[in-house]
Amino acid sequence: MANKKGNRRRFGSVRQLKSGRWQARYRDPTTGQLRTAEQTYASKTDAEVGLTHIEADISRGQWDDPDKGAVAFGEYADAWLRDRKLADRSRERNEAVIRLHIKPTFGAGTLADVTTSRVRAWRGSLLAAGVGEPTVVKAYQILRAMMSTAVDDELIRRNPCRVKGADRYDVPERPVLTVPEVYAVAEAIAPRYRLLVLLAAFTTLRFGELASLRRRDVDLMGRVVLVQRAQAEMQDGRLFDKAPKSAAGVRPVAFPDELLADVTEHLERYAGAGRDGHVFLGPQGGRLRRSNFRDDWTNARTKAGIAADVHFHDLRHTGNTLVAAGASTRELMTRMGHSTARAALIYQHMTNDRDRAIADRLGAMIRKSNGGAES
Numbered sequence: 001m002a003n004k005k006g007n008r009r010r011f012g013s014v015r016q017l018k019s020g021r022w023q024a025r026y027r028d029p030t031t032g033q034l035r036t037a038e039q040t041y042a043s044k045t046d047a048e049v050g051l052t053h054i055e056a057d058i059s060r061g062q063w064d065d066p067d068k069g070a071v072a073f074g075e076y077a078d079a080w081l082r083d084r085k086l087a088d089r090s091r092e093r094n095e096a097v098i099r100l101h102i103k104p105t106f107g108a109g110t111l112a113d114v115t116t117s118r119v120r121a122w123r124g125s126l127l128a129a130g131v132g133e134p135t136v137v138k139a140y141q142i143l144r145a146m147m148s149t150a151v152d153d154e155l156i157r158r159n160p161c162r163v164k165g166a167d168r169y170d171v172p173e174r175p176v177l178t179v180p181e182v183y184a185v186a187e188a189i190a191p192r193y194r195l196l197v198l199l200a201a202f203t204t205l206r207f208g209e210l211a212s213l214r215r216r217d218v219d220l221m222g223r224v225v226l227v228q229r230a231q232a233e234m235q236d237g238r239l240f241d242k243a244p245k246s247a248a249g250v251r252p253v254a255f256p257d258e259l260l261a262d263v264t265e266h267l268e269r270y271a272g273a274g275r276d277g278h279v280f281l282g283p284q285g286g287r288l289r290r291s292n293f294r295d296d297w298t299n300a301r302t303k304a305g306i307a308a309d310v311h312f313h314d315l316r317h318t319g320n321t322l323v324a325a326g327a328s329t330r331e332l333m334t335r336m337g338h339s340t341a342r343a344a345l346i347y348q349h350m351t352n353d354r355d356r357a358i359a360d361r362l363g364a365m366i367r368k369s370n371g372g373a374e375s
Contacts, residue, residue, distance in 0.1 A: 021042060037050055076111060077146060120163050174311075185304045201318050229241040253355070256366060283296075
């Protein structure tokens with residue numbers, strides 16, 4: 001471009017282009033190479049003011065190379081995910097969220113193209129398209145973490161994910177079954193899954209924890225199940241046992257005396273052979289999966305007259321609610337394997353006797369529900 005008019009200053013220079021607009025030029029403080037400002041200006045005065053701002057940023061150590069944000073977003077996202085330490089299932093879920101909900105909007109651009117206004121519009125478009133709010137929150141959290149790393153890498157100056165409230169959502173209150181309703185479902189389901197329902201409700205174990213239980217994890221004399229692992233399933237159908245998310249997830253959980261007969265009968269009739277045999281198996285004797293259990297749960301729920309919006313996981317919520325009135329938050333969270341209970345245990349430890357008391361209270365509810373005398 002030809003220089004029609006020029007003016008050299010102590011720092012940088014400005015010149016007028018053929019278009020009539022003005023351009024500011026200065027020396028890169030790192031390389032010493034001549035650079036041009038990212039934008040042109042309508043007047044000479046505007047160009048000089050812009051140059052003054054650049055000089056001030058350099059003197060304060062706040063100047064960033066404008067080309068750093070030109071890193072391709074898609075490539076950076078792939079590298080970011082690859083370098084994160086994640087469990088296989090978590091990595092698979094994050095990859096799916098990035099592929100399905102983040103890259104379609106930002107994947108073809110650069111990191112610098114991700115602005116707060118675009119993030120806000122992207123989030124709104126996902127919700128408008130009917131993507132579930134939990135998924136949208138997860139996508140936003142992943143994008144924010146990714147852009148935070150880009151800030152740490154000094155590729156962008158500021159994280160553009162600054163949409164207030166976008167990182168959380170209000171979890172709707174889940175249904176709570178009564179003890180008679182729990183037993184109604186247990187009676188309606190296939191016999192091999194009766195104990196699965198009862199333990200989910202009265203020990204509050206998760207499906208993955210129940211599916212990974214071995215015979216050696218069940219102490220009939222102590223009426224305790226030991227949670228040491230949880231089963232996870234990949235999208236391609238592969239199953240594997242993983243360690244709990246935190247140390248609090250490894251825990252003994254007492255079950256009511258009233259379930260002892262059910263536990264004993266189940267181990268005799270339905271559990272796998274040997275100490276390492278799985279307590280719960282699928283209908284053909286293979287591993288228990290959500291997919292080969294889902295229809296049984298749905299049919300039993302319908303037969304028992306339970307609302308269609310009640311999920312198997314709600315049995316855990318039911319058990320939590322049943323014992324909440326008689327257990328402290330610390331006791332309840334320890335029983336459920338919540339990691340935040342670890343901090344509370346520093347000040348006051350929960351004893352096995354207290355967990356047994358919780359199981360005994362559940363037993364009293366069961367006896368009352370089944371018409372027996374409450375002790």
